[in-house]
Amino acid sequence: MNALTRDLKHMTDMVEQTADPGSRFRQKLHLMPPVGWLNDPNGLCQFQGIYHAFFQYSPFDVNGGVKMWGHAVSKDMIRWEYKDTALYPDQPFDCHGVYSGCALIDEGKMYLYYTGNVKLEDKEYDYILEGREGNTILAESRDGLNFGPKKLLMRNGDYPSDLSCHVRDPKVWKEKGRYYMVQGVRTKDNAGQVQIFESDDRINWKPKKRISTSSPFGYMWECPDYFTVDGQNILSASVQGLTGGIWEERNVYQSGYFFVEGDIMTDSYLSEYQLWDYGFDFYAPQSFQAEDGRIILLAWMGMPDCEEYGNISTIREGWQHCFTFPRELYKKDGKICQRPVRELEQWKKAEREERDYLSAEGAKVYDIRVSGIKANRFRAVLGEELLLEYKEGYFRMEFENRDKEGTSGGRGVRRSEVAVLRQVEILADVSSVEVFINDGELVFSTRYYPRHYSMEICCKGASIIETVF
Numbered sequence: 001m002n003a004l005t006r007d008l009k010h011m012t013d014m015v016e017q018t019a020d021p022g023s024r025f026r027q028k029l030h031l032m033p034p035v036g037w038l039n040d041p042n043g044l045c046q047f048q049g050i051y052h053a054f055f056q057y058s059p060f061d062v063n064g065g066v067k068m069w070g071h072a073v074s075k076d077m078i079r080w081e082y083k084d085t086a087l088y089p090d091q092p093f094d095c096h097g098v099y100s101g102c103a104l105i106d107e108g109k110m111y112l113y114y115t116g117n118v119k120l121e122d123k124e125y126d127y128i129l130e131g132r133e134g135n136t137i138l139a140e141s142r143d144g145l146n147f148g149p150k151k152l153l154m155r156n157g158d159y160p161s162d163l164s165c166h167v168r169d170p171k172v173w174k175e176k177g178r179y180y181m182v183q184g185v186r187t188k189d190n191a192g193q194v195q196i197f198e199s200d201d202r203i204n205w206k207p208k209k210r211i212s213t214s215s216p217f218g219y220m221w222e223c224p225d226y227f228t229v230d231g232q233n234i235l236s237a238s239v240q241g242l243t244g245g246i247w248e249e250r251n252v253y254q255s256g257y258f259f260v261e262g263d264i265m266t267d268s269y270l271s272e273y274q275l276w277d278y279g280f281d282f283y284a285p286q287s288f289q290a291e292d293g294r295i296i297l298l299a300w301m302g303m304p305d306c307e308e309y310g311n312i313s314t315i316r317e318g319w320q321h322c323f324t325f326p327r328e329l330y331k332k333d334g335k336i337c338q339r340p341v342r343e344l345e346q347w348k349k350a351e352r353e354e355r356d357y358l359s360a361e362g363a364k365v366y367d368i369r370v371s372g373i374k375a376n377r378f379r380a381v382l383g384e385e386l387l388l389e390y391k392e393g394y395f396r397m398e399f400e401n402r403d404k405e406g407t408s409g410g411r412g413v414r415r416s417e418v419a420v421l422r423q424v425e426i427l428a429d430v431s432s433v434e435v436f437i438n439d440g441e442l443v444f445s446t447r448y449y450p451r452h453y454s455m456e457i458c459c460k461g462a463s464i465i466e467t468v469f
């Protein structure tokens, strides 16, 4: 351990001791940072039976400072035990942030690949074409608790020469004895794309292929991921720079996926981009395969560079952001659907079923399943201000009051077209709501900060099951 690592560890331990696990908006079913700021999920995996989640972590600054990898473990993806910081920004090649990356489980070991971010400061730079390093780094672990030493694998000079300095967020997989990596890139002429690399030994990597849409689609793709759900190959990317038309009423940045038709290594094309989530708070998702074969998706339940709304209520408590609830992905009628992981069942305390109408006071952590919806009739109000409603062909998530200090934190309305509404599931935790529509064909996620916990569901002719956790 070098002197910087030692001091960073000491300071992190000290600030974590100030954490208040009892503060009002901390949640029960979601992974949160002990103190300070969290963003992307990193290195998601199941290793020797235990789930590991790393996260972009800034313990010293609740509004996001230099990033390191926080680390938590779990037996069920729901109750997380916080472990120490796994990777600190303590080397010349990652001194401005241990940025996002992944875990590869191979031959009994855990391999963490990430981006070492460096911003040069010797003169004025634009940090797009000059002045930024996006280094690809590997840290190994035998036990999933101790990581290192770090090995620098690639620098910007090793990437194709048409790329800007923005190359980051490696995601690695193994196929037929070879290793492949996707990284998100911004080209010098401002196109967001994905660069595939290949390796025989996990260490030496060469650029293999560039993946892009037929016409330009945003200026940067972050956190790419390539995986297969029920036989369908999927390329996921968090896209920056979509403007005009439908994008104007959506979030500042988007997270979604393309179906990949054909062989991605040689000749393939991408389908239309589908959003993973239509709510306010969802970015930088990452998938992993559980040991039982399920493909699980987790995302940061937050939004970068968002001025419209925020999380004042938890900032005051000294922490900000959480992950989404883990979601199982599956294919149904040609669509990729999401549902809360089945482990949730184990935590249920009570259940009741009503027809047409259900209301409750005081419950903070619950799941509502509404099925047999007739004639698209659906309306729910949570925490007195969050309205979920079907109206004129759209499913809407809308806050009645947009005060940044209040329940919404400044959030307004999000909507998506739905032809026939059949089923809705609402998973509410203390300060978050995730709504799964038609068996998870569409999802809406949001943070919320109710002053008073209440819930009212009106849905004539439907069955409404409430489960309390």
Ligand code: FRU
Residues within 6 Å of the ligand: 039, 040, 056, 067, 099, 100, 101, 115, 168, 169, 222, 223, 283, 284, 304
């Ligand atoms: C996405 C992202 C990644 C980067 C990380 C830094 O939210 O910008 O591209 O690696 O966050 O925290």
